[in-house]
Amino acid sequence: MQKLNTATQMRQMDHAAMYGEYAVAPAILMENAGHAVAERAEKYIGGWLGKDVIIFCGKGNNGGDGFVIARHIQAAGARVYVYVLGCFQDYSSESRQHLETLFKLEDRETCIIVRCGDENIDWQLLKHRLQDSQIVIDAMLGTGFHGNLREPISSVTAVINEAAAASDLTVIAVDIPTGVDSDTGAVSGSQEEENGPVFADMTITFGALKRGLVFYPGRLCAGHVELDLIGMPAPLLKKSEDDPAYWLQESDISEILVPRSPDSHKGSHGTIGIVTGCSDMAGAALMAAHGAVRCGAGKVFLRVPSQTAPYCIGRQPEIMVRGIGNGSFFIEKDAEYIVSECRSWSVLAMGPGMGKNRETKKFIQYLISHTECPVVLDADALNLLTGEQNFIRSFGNRIIMTPHLAEFSRLSGYSLGEIRKDIIYAAKRFAAAWHVNLVLKGAPTVIVSAKTGNAYVNPTGNSGMACGGMGDILTGMIAAMTAHETMPDICTAASVGVYLHGAAGDYCRNHVGQYGFTPMELADAIPKVISQLGEAMAVPRLQHPMIGGR
Numbered sequence: 289m290q291k292l293n294t295a296t297q298m299r300q301m302d303h304a305a306m307y308g309e310y311a312v313a314p315a316i317l318m319e320n321a322g323h324a325v326a327e328r329a330e331k332y333i334g335g336w337l338g339k340d341v342i343i344f345c346g347k348g349n350n351g352g353d354g355f356v357i358a359r360h361i362q363a364a365g366a367r368v369y370v371y372v373l374g375c376f377q378d379y380s381s382e383s384r385q386h387l388e389t390l391f392k393l394e395d396r397e398t399c400i401i402v403r404c405g406d407e408n409i410d411w412q413l414l415k416h417r418l419q420d421s422q423i424v425i426d427a428m429l430g431t432g433f434h435g436n437l438r439e440p441i442s443s444v445t446a447v448i449n450e451a452a453a454a455s456d457l458t459v460i461a462v463d464i465p466t467g468v469d470s471d472t473g474a475v476s477g478s479q480e481e482e483n484g485p486v487f488a489d490m491t492i493t494f495g496a497l498k499r500g501l502v503f504y505p506g507r508l509c510a511g512h513v514e515l516d517l518i519g520m521p522a523p524l525l526k527k528s529e530d531d532p533a534y535w536l537q538e539s540d541i542s543e544i545l546v547p548r549s550p551d552s553h554k555g556s557h558g559t560i561g562i563v564t565g566c567s568d569m570a571g572a573a574l575m576a577a578h579g580a581v582r583c584g585a586g587k588v589f590l591r592v593p594s595q596t597a598p599y600c601i602g603r604q605p606e607i608m609v610r611g612i613g614n615g616s617f618f619i620e621k622d623a624e625y626i627v628s629e630c631r632s633w634s635v636l637a638m639g640p641g642m643g644k645n646r647e648t649k650k651f652i653q654y655l656i657s658h659t660e661c662p663v664v665l666d667a668d669a670l671n672l673l674t675g676e677q678n679f680i681r682s683f684g685n686r687i688i689m690t691p692h693l694a695e696f697s698r699l700s701g702y703s704l705g706e707i708r709k710d711i712i713y714a715a716k717r718f719a720a721a722w723h724v725n726l727v728l729k730g731a732p733t734v735i736v737s738a739k740t741g742n743a744y745v746n747p748t749g750n751s752g753m754a755c756g757g758m759g760d761i762l763t764g765m766i767a768a769m770t771a772h773e774t775m776p777d778i779c780t781a782a783s784v785g786v787y788l789h790g791a792a793g794d795y796c797r798n799h800v801g802q803y804g805f806t807p808m809e810l811a812d813a814i815p816k817v818i819s820q821l822g823e824a825m826a827v828p829r830l831q832h833p834m835i836g837g838r
């Protein structure tokens with residue numbers, strides 16, 4: 289897992305490195321940051337020798353990094369134009385120190401410094417230089433940016449973006465592209481206004497990933513992202529901050545999803561009860577069941593309203609289907625039968641295609657309050673439970689709710705604008721208030737643990753998955769993951785389900801293309817993506833039998 293930090297957490301980390309017991313000199317951290325950019329960007333662009341590079345340096349420490357970069361790439365054979373947007377006396381002492389060194393390297397050929405702090409920018413000359421250059425380095429604003437870009441940075445950003453759109457100029461951002469909010473991924477301006485963010489091809493970020501690099505629209509501005517640890521002391525890299533959030537890695541999933549024990553039996557892999565569907569949405573119920581099957585579930589039972597059953601029975605032999613009650617949707621009195629069955633189930637999942645009848649709400653509430661296993665709630669089950677915070681809270685952390693943003697907005701009462709402004713904050717606030725495990729689906733999906741309040745952000749998935757039915761598959765997947773006997777807890781199971789769901793989507797995009805792969809095709813790809821994890825999967829230590837004894 290990689291930490292996903294806010295600007296405040298980065299400031300705390302930097303401060304602890306420099307002024308705590310480790311006493312790393314500020315100028316050394318800045319040196320390491322600048323050197324990391326010069327070195328990593330060199331690999332990306334194929335060498336500095338003979339290149340014309342323009343570095344824009346803001347008035348904060350992001351600008352200070354730019355001075356270090358200029359020195360390294362001049363030495364590597366590039367011609368650098370350094371636009372210094374701040375005034376010397378206003379820089380931090382470490383930035384001043386690096387700028388003084390750069391002044392000594394100034395010449396007319398390989399290091400040309402433009403002092404914009406004291407004089408106006410010659411825009412015509414800048415545009416010509418941009419046309420003649422191959423690389424731009426954006427060291428204008430980093431984690432200190434908030435709000436909307438102000439002049440002259442907004443105009444500099446506009447000319448960079450214009451030049452990059454018109455040529456094959458490569459834009460490298462230092463720490464985070466200028467105009468992207470580190471905490472949320474919100475960006476400066478809007479399309480109508482002219483103070484939008486820098487669009488980079490590559491971003492080299494320092495110490496920890498920033499949340500703004502993985503949430504849209506900031507993610508679109510960052511391009512290829514590399515993390516450099518810049519010599520931060522190891523305990524600070526591992527230290528858990530208040531308000532933690534993590535970026536899931538493939539290695540996390542392969543550690544959790546251990547190979548099936550050679551002597552496991554179907555009981556080891558759980559009995560999944562999927563109780564859902566209504567007259568015109570049998571497909572959602574079948575897809576949820578198929579998602580569970582493809583995740584290696586021991587047994588999958590599908591319970592649907594009796595009038596839906598004819599559409600489900602016999603469609604897929606491994607799914608055991610039974611119609612309940614007499615109607616086309618579930619009503620409270622249907623619940624008693626499920627409660628008796630549920631005693632042998634590992635998990636209960638409800639919601640996909642369940643319909644919004646008020647009677648069905650009573651059925652769901654009866655089941656939740658008369659069972660003890662983990663419960664996965666999606667789609668219509670969530671719509672029906674809107675306003676039932678107190679009811680849900682009393683069942684503690686055995687519930688997983690999997691809303692998409694619109695369902696989440698209805699359920700929580702938070703507006704869509706409020707949620708999008710800071711998705712991690714909204715997800716954590718809701719999980720704490722309702723005391724549930726939350727899977728807030730989107731691009732990217734955020735998972736919050738009821739027990740710890742930690743947030744996990746999923747790196748897999750793509751827009752080919754933006755079609756009806758994908759969430760139904762996920763419901764079954766999470767249910768199945770919850771039931772494997774090796775799964776440590778239900779929030780972990782949800783994270784594994786979400787990661788594999790996105791990975792299977794990525795597999796389909798790579799093999800079928802971005803348009804038109806189906807939820808069932810995605811589900812069919814799950815075994816393949818699990819086997820690709822296989823190489824890295826943690827292998828339980830093999831106990832060699834001692835033949836004949838010692």
Ligand SMILES: NC(=O)C1=CN([C@@H]2O[C@H](COP(=O)(O)OP(=O)(O)OC[C@H]3O[C@@H](n4cnc5c(N)ncnc54)[C@H](O)[C@@H]3O)[C@@H](O)[C@H]2O)[C@@H](O)CC1
Nearest residue numbers: 302317318348349350429430431432433434436437438463
């Ligand atoms: N020791 C450290 O603290 C380290 C910091 N580093 C760099 O320092 C950066 C953070 O430095 P700072 O905290 O100085 O912040 P920045 O360099 O990101 O920017 C701060 C300046 O931006 C201005 N600003 C904020 N919003 C603006 C807007 N909308 N329009 C125009 N100007 C705006 C502020 O007034 C302030 O002067 C990091 O992103 C990283 O690049 C690296 O050198 C590594 C070590």
Ligand SMILES: Nc1ncnc2c1ncn2[C@@H]1O[C@H](COP(=O)(O)OP(=O)(O)O)[C@@H](O)[C@H]1O
Nearest residue numbers: 729730731749750751753754756757758759760
């Ligand atoms: N652009 C995207 N990038 C990554 N994942 C996506 C994207 N669009 C949708 N998804 C994923 O696809 C699934 C869609 O679920 P949902 O909206 O509940 O679909 P449905 O209810 O129709 O089954 C979610 O897991 C979501 O994270």
Ligand SMILES: [K+]
Nearest residue numbers: 429462464466
């Ligand atoms: K930057």
